[in-house]
Amino acid sequence: MTTQVAVTHALVVDDLRVDTTGGQPVLRGVSYDIAPGEVLALVGESGSGKTTAGLAALGHFRRGLTPTGGTITATGHDGTPMPVLDLDDRARRALRGRTVAYIPQDPAASLNPALRIGRQIGEVLETHGYGASDDEREARVAEVLREVGLPGEEEYRRRYPHQLSGGQQQRVGIAMAFACRPGVVVLDEPTTGLDVTTQTLVLTTVARLTAEHATAALYITHDLAVVATIADRVTVLRGGEVVESGTVDEVLRSPAHAYTRELVDAVPHLDGPSTDGSDDTDSRDSRDSRDDTDGTAPDTRAVLSVRELSVSYGEHRVLHDVSLDVQAGECLMLLGESGSGKTTLSQCIAGLNDRHTGAVALSGHELARSTAARTAEQLRSVQYVFQSPYSSLNPRKTIAQSVELPLRTLTDLDRDQRRERVHTTLERVRLDPELGGRLPDQLSGGQRQRAAIARALVTTPDVLLCDEVTSALDVSVQATIIELLCELRAELGTAMLFVTHNIALARHVADRIAVLRGGEVVESGPVDDVLTAPSHEYTRQLLDNTPRM
Amino acid sequence: MNPMQKQPSLLRRALSLPQARIGLVLTGVVVVLAVGGALFGSLLTGHDPTEFVGKPFHSDGAAGTDGLGRDVLTRFLAGGLTLLVYAVLATALGVVLGALLGMLAGYSGGWLDSVIMRGSDVLLSFPQLVFALLAIAMIGPKGWLLVLVIGITHAPRVARVARQSTVAVKDADFVRAARMYALPRRRILVGEVLPNITGPLMVELGLRLTYSIGYVASLSFLGLGIQPPTADWGLMINENRIALVVEPWGVLLPVVAIAVLTVGTNLITDSLASAAAGRGRTKEVPA
Numbered sequence: 059m060t061t062q063v064a065v066t067h068a069l070v071v072d073d074l075r076v077d078t079t080g081g082q083p084v085l086r087g088v089s090y091d092i093a094p095g096e097v098l099a100l101v102g103e104s105g106s107g108k109t110t111a112g113l114a115a116l117g118h119f120r121r122g123l124t125p126t127g128g129t130i131t132a133t134g135h136d137g138t139p140m141p142v143l144d145l146d147d148r149a150r151r152a153l154r155g156r157t158v159a160y161i162p163q164d165p166a167a168s169l170n171p172a173l174r175i176g177r178q179i180g181e182v183l184e185t186h187g188y189g190a191s192d193d194e195r196e197a198r199v200a201e202v203l204r205e206v207g208l209p210g211e212e213e214y215r216r217r218y219p220h221q222l223s224g225g226q227q228q229r230v231g232i233a234m235a236f237a238c239r240p241g242v243v244v245l246d247e248p249t250t251g252l253d254v255t256t257q258t259l260v261l262t263t264v265a266r267l268t269a270e271h272a273t274a275a276l277y278i279t280h281d282l283a284v285v286a287t288i289a290d291r292v293t294v295l296r297g298g299e300v301v302e303s304g305t306v307d308e309v310l311r312s313p314a315h316a317y318t319r320e321l322v323d324a325v326p327h328l329d330g331p332s333t334d335g336s337d338d339t340d341s342r343d344s345r346d347s348r349d350d351t352d353g354t355a356p357d358t359r360a361v362l363s364v365r366e367l368s369v370s371y372g373e374h375r376v377l378h379d380v381s382l383d384v385q386a387g388e389c390l391m392l393l394g395e396s397g398s399g400k401t402t403l404s405q406c407i408a409g410l411n412d413r414h415t416g417a418v419a420l421s422g423h424e425l426a427r428s429t430a431a432r433t434a435e436q437l438r439s440v441q442y443v444f445q446s447p448y449s450s451l452n453p454r455k456t457i458a459q460s461v462e463l464p465l466r467t468l469t470d471l472d473r474d475q476r477r478e479r480v481h482t483t484l485e486r487v488r489l490d491p492e493l494g495g496r497l498p499d500q501l502s503g504g505q506r507q508r509a510a511i512a513r514a515l516v517t518t519p520d521v522l523l524c525d526e527v528t529s530a531l532d533v534s535v536q537a538t539i540i541e542l543l544c545e546l547r548a549e550l551g552t553a554m555l556f557v558t559h560n561i562a563l564a565r566h567v568a569d570r571i572a573v574l575r576g577g578e579v580v581e582s583g584p585v586d587d588v589l590t591a592p593s594h595e596y597t598r599q600l601l602d603n604t605p606r607m
Numbered sequence: 608m609n610p611m612q613k614q615p616s617l618l619r620r621a622l623s624l625p626q627a628r629i630g631l632v633l634t635g636v637v638v639v640l641a642v643g644g645a646l647f648g649s650l651l652t653g654h655d656p657t658e659f660v661g662k663p664f665h666s667d668g669a670a671g672t673d674g675l676g677r678d679v680l681t682r683f684l685a686g687g688l689t690l691l692v693y694a695v696l697a698t699a700l701g702v703v704l705g706a707l708l709g710m711l712a713g714y715s716g717g718w719l720d721s722v723i724m725r726g727s728d729v730l731l732s733f734p735q736l737v738f739a740l741l742a743i744a745m746i747g748p749k750g751w752l753l754v755l756v757i758g759i760t761h762a763p764r765v766a767r768v769a770r771q772s773t774v775a776v777k778d779a780d781f782v783r784a785a786r787m788y789a790l791p792r793r794r795i796l797v798g799e800v801l802p803n804i805t806g807p808l809m810v811e812l813g814l815r816l817t818y819s820i821g822y823v824a825s826l827s828f829l830g831l832g833i834q835p836p837t838a839d840w841g842l843m844i845n846e847n848r849i850a851l852v853v854e855p856w857g858v859l860l861p862v863v864a865i866a867v868l869t870v871g872t873n874l875i876t877d878s879l880a881s882a883a884a885g886r887g888r889t890k891e892v893p894a
Contacts, residue, residue: 215803410783429787437789450780454802460781514783 176215621671630874641687709769
């Protein structure tokens with residue numbers, strides 16, 4: 059089979075085995091192939107080996123990993139198949155960029171901030187001896203910039219990376235990869251840090267370029283919605299093995315393997331939870347009639363109300379007169395892209411940011427700006443869950459110690475009562491209380507986030523602020539955390555402010571949505587109204603650009 | 608309250624390195640020699656460190672006699688403990704003081720940061736030994752002063768390291784969470800920050816100990832540290848250097864002991880540093 063495909067495929071990976079230097083298998087015989095002009099998505103969760111399998115196409119292995127078997131054959135546009143694994147270091151460097159190119163995850167980190175972008179792209183061409191003269195190379199730089207949808211003019215080429223937006227930086231990264239017209243491009247989650255609007259732009263650019271230049275693209279991602287948008291075929295990895303492989307339609311519509319089904323089910327849908335959402339719908343219906351965020355008089359039923367909150371850093375206005383209310387037991391989704399001020403807003407409410415004007419009131423009583431000036435009772439009532447469970451727990455303290463902390467400072471429970479409370483709270487977040495004795499790095503990301511949620515819930519708060527709590531987690535873990543939050547809300551009746559950039563989560567968690575853009579609330583209302591009949595142009599744009607499966 | 612320490616601690620990871628074991632053996636040998644010698648040295652050789660046993664610079668006994676006719680081996684065995692105790696005390700003082708000031712400066716920021724750090728810059732601008740010489744010349748060669756002066760000159764160096772590490776940790780989410788729970792600053796520093804900067808502080812501890820040994824020995828050599836007729840390694844080098852060719856043991860023994868000790872503590876420090884850096888690598892979290 060290998061001999062036959064080598065002709066028609068730009069990249070063939072056959073039975074690739076990779077071990078750690080300690081002998082632990084990372085990949086156990088992974089095979090995939092890509093035809094010119096085709097996009098193959100390599101899907102899996104953290105630790106599945108998808109990045110290792112993808113970067114292997116460049117002949118690159120992270121430190122501590124060694125290939126132990128299998129073959130990789132990459133074919134450039136010149137038609138000579140290259141046995142990637144058999145090349146020496148020098149030949150591999152020549153291969154990278156020319157035959158196989160790489161587009162990294164973080165656009166800002168992958169560009170040299172001290173070099174003009176034209177120069178950076180030109181460097182790639184020079185290194186690989188592309189073109190006969192400087193003029194020819196310069197023309198190619200201008201051409202490739204236009205190909206990725208950026209202006210190719212002299213003025214633009216002389217810009218520095220910091221003068222570009224995140225999406226433009228990512229497109230410069232793409233231009234660098236496509237500069238030498240490689241046969242294969244490896245994309246390592248290139249849209250993870252980008253807003254949906256920019257993501258769509260980048261995805262269409264990649265799709266167009268691969269089709270136009272008959273370049274084979276390997277797209278490493280965990281986001282199945284993106285896969286549905288861009289890929290032709292999908293290979294699902296789990297624990298270093300391919301569990302399923304096929305066209306996007308086959309794999310996403312009728313997954314054969316249980317694991318794939320699990321992954322597909324975990325993807326949040328704009329149309330609502332794929333499992334039962336009946337209790338959610340009920341509570342939502344009862345509140346449909348209200349839309350009071352524009353009212354200036356504080357709502358008496360509101361547990362949390364924010365009035366004309368503004369934050370400025372010098373000239374730069376981060377938030378401008380934001381007002382919103384959260385009723386008891388309600389979940390308000392605060393939707394915004396990066397830079398919209400959504401995290402600043404939630405931190406102002408939590409008292410982590412005291413540089414604001416305007417008022418935050420809890421059940422009608424105004425809260426002091428900084429936590430230092432708030433009473434223990436107020437601190438107990440408003441709790442905040444941080445975005446990343448990797449940094450929100452002290453790595454040197456056990457889970458139980460971290461969860462106990464708010465009880466020690468904010469309540470006067472004695473030691474035994476505290477231990478009892480920690481125990482029940484850990485059970486409540488579906489975390490084995492036995493794990494309380496562990497340190498954070500002995501837990502998985504999902505378990506850590508559960509612990510962080512436990513810390514926030516241990517004082518039985520009235521309002522829970524969740525700041526992008528799922529964005530650092532895998533899709534399937536994200537689904538379980540969302541489920542947990544919904545259940546907890548039903549059990550405890552805690553009001554929730556759910557801050558996110560992912561509109562697809564709306565129907566899964568929220569009763570109402572407030573859309574934040576450039577520091578202002580541009581639209582708010584019940585979930586169904588906003589999703590079915592968005593009144594603001596920006597919301598419509600968000601909805602249109604959200605990839606669907 | 609006692610965490611199940613399943614992940615190997617910094618110390619254990621450091622000790623798994625071969626150079627740490629060598630360092631530990633070297634340091635151990637000298638420490639055992641100094642402590643054991645001070646306790647049992649006179650019993651072993653049958654002489655008192657200040658007793659005249661023969662003619663000056665004569666090869667009586669195992670290592671001969673010194674310029675006043677005292678037994679060199681006895682004085683060598685007796686002379687290590689004071690050096691060691693002074694060095695350890697000075698290091699402890701310097702690291703504790705420096706860590707406290709550095710953490711306070713790094714965590715608080717603002718004017719307190721400026722006052723502490725600019726103040727320590729002033730102290731840093733004096734060469735350590737010159738500062739010690741000045742203080743001792745004014746007050747006189749006393750043991751407590753030696754410890755105090757060396758400790759104080761260590762403090763700004765430790766403070767810089769502690770401040771830098773604190774700044775890196777202080778805006779971590781878990782510290783912000785502790786602030787949100789209205790934990791007093793004192794307890795945030797001790798409970799949240801300190802455990803997360805032990806790596807660099809341990810390195811600093813080892814480094815400062817090495818320096819302290821050197822300073823105490825140098826000051827004694829210059830006659831400003833431990834005073835005669837007490838036996839002391841630094842002092843012995845000075846007393847016996849005129850007879851280096853005739854009776855080399857009086858110089859060689861303390862020199863070798865000090866050298867082995869500093870090399871040993873340095874090796875331990877180095878392995879602590881690489882173990883701490885190793886932890887930095889594995890702590891990296893995929894986005």
